[in-house]
Amino acid sequence: MRDFIIPQYPPGDDRDMGTPARSGLPVTISVDGIAVTVPEGTSVMRAAAEAGIMVPKLCASDNMEAFGSCRLCVVEIEGRRGTPASCTTPVVEGMVVHTQSDKLRRMRKGVMELYISDHPLDCLTCAANGDCELQDMAGNVGLRDVRYKAPEDRSLVNHFATRDGAGINALYVPKDESNPYFTYDPAKCIVCSRCVRACEEVQGTFALTIEGRGFDSRVKAGAVSDDFLTSDCVSCGACVQACPTATLQEKSVIELGTPERSVITTCAYCGVGCSFKAELNGDQLVRMVPYKHGKANRGHSCVKGRFAYGYAQHKDRILKPMIRDSIDQPWREVEWAEAIAFAAAKMKGIQEKYGRKSVGVITSSRCTNEETYLVQKLTRAVFRNNNTDTCARVCHSPTGYGLGKTYGTSAGTQDFDSVEAADVVVVIGANPTDGHPVFASRLKKRLRQGAKLIVVDPRRTDIVRSAHIEAQYHLPLKPGTNVAVVTAMAHVIVTEGLFDEDFIRTRCDWDEFQFYVDFVSDPRHAPENVELLTGVPAADLRAAARLYATGGNGAIYYGLGVTEHSQGSTTVIGIANLAMLTGNIGRPGVGVNPLRGQNNVQGSCDMGSFPHELPGYRHVKLPDVRAIFEKAWNCEIDPEPGLRIPNMLDAAVEGTFKGLYCQGEDILQSDPDTKHVSAGLAAMECVIVHDLFLNETANYAHVFLPGSSFLEKDGTFTNAERRINRVRKVMAPRNGYEDWEVTQLLANALGAGWHYTHPRQIMEEIAATTPSFAGVTYEVLEEKGSVQWPCNETVPDGTPLMHVDGFVSGKGHFMVTEYVATDERTGPRFPLLLTTGRILAHYNVGAQTRRTENVAWHPEDVLEINPHDAEFRGVKDGDWVRLASRSGETTLRAVLTDRVAAGVVYTTFHHPATQANVVTTDFSDWATNCPEFKVTAVQVSPSNGPTDWQESYNEQAERSRRILTAAE
């Protein structure tokens, strides 16, 4: 990592130590007279760095294995001949190393001289000026002269000059600027291979290579005719970060200059929760660089967090509050005070007219814990009802329910580091390479080390097979049959006696297990008997179950393909059963790990966003829990659970629910059955949307409160591994207020009398009322970087692994998982099954990523269809097709691919122009109402263009987005 020019010692010294850390027995060596003790296997270079001596280097970096090509890091070791490279030489007890001598200095100077003889000397105008390791090393070795001189008749052979005398320089390769975020300038390249190794070892994409050999060696993306954009490159930025020169350089740095300060914060995209250094000049954000001490990402990033932050500056962002009396009027820009007073008066009026329970809130999984906590407090303490819900309803609510019932906590059991110890990984209904790319890179690294992989997914996703990784078993089930597959796996494990009896006897409820055994060993659950239903070959299923049960540490990772079903909760329970059956709980490398969709889904659930639960998953009907909050909030709390999002919309259509405060969520685009959502919103009298953009929901809003981006506020996010990460304010909010301040303004206008001055006070209140957060303070987070809840007196450092000595609920509970087919079925009119998902470049409804250069990779939603189904319907690749279900229809382009099986089609929901959720139905999970996004019976037919619905929708959206610029 070459950004060590910014001195950043505490918190976390992020110097580049040269080679990766090792673990092992201690070995003591002497480096330049300083004794240093390091684990065996550590390189001499790293040992020297530990002693504070930085050996000059160019090709080494501590996030990749040593390569030994630059020959700059040579040292002398007493008793050894020659000058070994310190990066590739492991320490040996008693070794005496000298990093400086006349001989070494001469050699290093000679090496640098050769490098510089083929490098342009345009340092002053170079984008890496002041941030260039080549420059630093030239300084370090004391290079004062380059003796290589050109022959008289021509210039010195080089790669950087465009011309050679009168002719052109055939060795010169022009810049590749195809990637929207960074450039590749071969003229600056020293061929250290760091980018190629980062792409292979860190990211695992294998998109780069060294082309040619000797003096002709060049870094190359893809094959002959590729550039960076057309190659396999996923723009994760690992190569840019690895590059010691300006060869691979962020375009933002080229434009804005070298950053001079940095702030450590947390990415606001997916549930991995990567730590980043936001690097700035003043309040101008120059770039985001993954922070190497971030415990979720360990210095890696993906295209979204690394580059797609431009939405915060996008022209579409609304910075002034706006109001209107009805949704057919144009918006009127007003001052904050007027907007808040208007909103408060409306909500108060609605409550007076229609009753206490006629209003509610929707918290956001993209906002901070503190903000979410305040929004649910607003409804509970100010509106005095429990009508609060969150977007987690539409993604991971079954996880909360299923894991809560079986294990006693509504969260994943492991940290991400755990994957490094997994032997068999089962990925169910998740597409980590697109949805959780940084985790996917860590998983792929483990797979390349030899771990086995089982993928349960209707699509052949990239994790099934891509460069250097291949799943042992891919079970391509028919959408909607998860429960049958998971139960069949349990059947194999139980009937073949592969379960871990010791574990079950000591850790689980034995009587419940007996009952479960009776259920699951029934032959109707045998793989052979469910094959017709699920489409999964029985032999593969049996082999996969055996592998999971007997292959060592078995870890299950699952995503929305599990939860967003009418039996989402049942599948989660089934997964929990599998882990208990095989004893894969409570140590590194095992566990049940939900891959959370949004940055703070975990946190928003923890913070009491659900209508029946107060913060910390405690039911609102429990008087002792209510008492804690009644005392803290000085009010009475309604003991009746409130409305869930679908219930709110139903009640709105019926006329009993009239006011909604919706923070940072676009329910119109992200929730199923768009027509029903819009009908519900249209029936309300006051919809307050608090967001960065005029999103689709705002088309039905009366008050628009501009939001602040994650760069503009303080707070915490909780990622999928329960890790509470700090979000730090990098710049002042462009809209004037951080989101928690806006909620407080609204609450106070309604008479709440809150007076928080910093989110740390909100966290103090959370810690005081919620046992699992009892030990969390901003001071602790500052000191440790992050903690994983539960964090309290007994575990002050937090809890990386759950259920180590026993389940949180005491005994683990086996629960029967009866497969009940969804009511959504294919038939003659709708013979295909639609399943939905996401793609790497985009995030959720795309509100953020569509407003960045990420559209270069995915400008529109497309429909993946099997060539067999397409041919049958006369659909060719790239054709417009009409996608119709029982609830609606839309049009989009078709892509023919065998990634989806015949009978299954697939699309994403990132673009409002497509509105894939017009098609999805309002079937939902039996326990939690999580919508069944993943199964919809559809028909596909050729089409000429947008449907009537899309046109009328766009017209309405256009009309309702009008803004009167000058307030009269």
Added chain:
Amino acid sequence: MHSHAPAPTEEEIRGVVAPLASLEGPLLPMLHALQETWGFVPQAAVPVLADILNLGRAEVHGVISFYHDFRDHPAGRHVLKICRAEACQSMGANALAESTLQKLGIGWHGTTSNGALTVEPVYCLGMCACAPAAMVDGKVVGRVDDARMDRILAEVGA
């Protein structure tokens, strides 16, 4: 003649390389098989090899471009390699090469207009004792002087 043959299809490429997939370290044998079949390694083979061997396209390209002997287009009917390593240079290989190329009216890596001969440089054939050395279609020739070179050229019809 190779150069007028239609570009090989994906299926043809698969047909040539697939049987070699079970070998240990199969990429080089596959590339040799392709070059043997078509006289060069077609670009279309890169994604096919990447798919069969589960590699990145870039990696396959990296390997192909590392070896000068893998061609990206067909050579002439015969290939003459003239050694340009130190021992041969000291025995007049540069002058020999220059006069040969001049006679043929082509440059290094060029093919004569009748398609008979491609001339390439090579760096040491292990024939230093018999320098200057050359290789014609895989057969080494030592102590090449202008007369011997003329005989070679006549033989291959250049």
